[in-house]
Amino acid sequence: MSTLHIFSKPLGYYNTDQLVNLIQSADKVLLLSDACFAIAQFRQLATHLLILADDAKVRDITINQPDHSLSYDDFVALTLATSHSITW
């Protein structure tokens, strides 16, 4: 049982307190679009962040360990590997 949490904006757009409390250690956190700019902010939600490669690349953002870069194929696979997703 794990949830895929999807974000497309920097963390300030969301209720951080709720997210910190709802996201479990087995959950996956995926950053898309302008959320890719805010890797440091999202670190408080998960040890390893997953980041859509295309969206990071066009924003000139480099993805380093412990985070992982995802293709669209990986994104589809991730939705199947988790119980359900929440697009925050």
Next chain:
Amino acid sequence: MSTLHIFSKPLGYYNTDQLVNLIQSADKVLLLSDACFAIAQFRQLATHLLILADDAKVRDITINQPDHSLSYDDFVALTLATSHSITW
């Protein structure tokens, strides 16, 4: 010289840190729409809050001292009594 600051949503929609630092004691803070629900939250921005009477009334919100209830005529007058307005 004073600024009219206009809000229509609860404080969580805005960058509180910026607002706390930018709003001056001579400024006016006006709550419209769903911001009327959040009088307690906006208290940190101004000692006296101005609240549009119609919007508070339909939400069953009572306006007490030290806050002030405004009609639309008052709202127009307020834009003239301040140097400029910011609709946040």
Next chain:
Amino acid sequence: MARFVLSLHSAPSDHDTTQRLVKFAQACLTQGHNIDAIFLYQNGVFHASEQLDLAADELAINALWQQLHEQGIHLMLCVTAAEKRGLDINNTGVFAVAGLAEFAMLASDADKWVQFK
């Protein structure tokens, strides 16, 4: 008597903001002030969509605009914002299609610019 320009930035689905702009505008007129323009910008341009047709228990948006128009208020639509949103600018009802420069000049001459969103 002061000269106002008002701008509307939210889509027609934000009924609450629309009714507030209209009441503010009417209060301006009642007090004898001038409204040099009401300007649709950002998602506000969708107010000029001729399609707009809401149920009877919703805010009567079209009637409100019609009334302001009949009171002689210059209702303007930003062509740049409309084009970026793919809106049909050949069919904008009571709203006149205008360039941003036209609005910027009106705003520069106005005493007050009040934004609604």
Next chain:
Amino acid sequence: MARFVLSLHSAPSDHDTTQRLVKFAQACLTQGHNIDAIFLYQNGVFHASEQLDLAADELAINALWQQLHEQGIHLMLCVTAAEKRGLDINNTGVFAVAGLAEFAMLASDADKWVQFK
């Protein structure tokens, strides 16, 4: 092979979300999964506006929808959301006008529902 439904919640002016949904959908198909529906909800319904006509240096939204349609994907528009927004539901291009119940049944049968906004 899994069955997906995808829903789009943001307006056509959010080009970024649109291109992402399309690429996700294409990746689903390439992997052999089924997409039972792409559903326009909330401000996503504006994608079905026949007016939509953007400049050449913008995302080619209409062409992307046309292609998904030609690939046999069921493109649906929520009639309730469209009516609340005053959209003309007689002219929705490649999108089929559908009730929320129809979508809810498809979503209930799907393995995955992924929201884009």
Next chain:
Amino acid sequence: MINVLVLSHHSPFDDLHIRDALDMTLIFAAVEQNISWLFSGPAVLALKKHQQPEHIGLKNYFKTIRTLEIYDVENIYVCEKSLLEYGLDKHNLLVEVKALNYQQQTQLIAQQQHIVNL
């Protein structure tokens, strides 16, 4: 029958967010799925009693929220902390709700097949 959860976190008159969530909740009830609706942050204000938006020309959708009970939608949840933040308690609300702390919200999420954030 599957479990579907609708999440709301926008204020009552922030565009049509709450109304869209309401329609979605009612329809999943109509097609006989096990629908739940969780209100967080300013969305809890949509459940506040005695609101009369028709006095400023707006549709009173709060009346439709009350029909949730008629359609047997019983799983209406609110974030306990958000209620406190807006000075509301369960007796100020339009419909009967269950107040959940974060741990209970996590459990609710874990039970769902689909979650939609509107």
Next chain:
Amino acid sequence: MINVLVLSHHSPFDDLHIRDALDMTLIFAAVEQNISWLFSGPAVLALKKHQQPEHIGLKNYFKTIRTLEIYDVENIYVCEKSLLEYGLDKHNLLVEVKALNYQQQTQLIAQQQHIVNL
């Protein structure tokens, strides 16, 4: 000539907010008013160098931001704290900017006849 200030606080691809602000700024320069543009919060990211949205089919409006210099728009301001928050400094930016603390932002606001938040 009057002083007009455009405020931006949305992230670069949050709908068309930054592009609308850009158009407004350019037009006030064109009609020869004293226009200023202040970026706060995630809006500072719109000034980050080396972004290439055309690779995912999106219009590269960052090129147009660079034309501000051609049109002699010199009053481009960024919130100092927001730059820090996103790990940017003035050398990472597309155009020359002045970084302001909150007190300086307050002074900037005090000088304006009109302020528009886009």
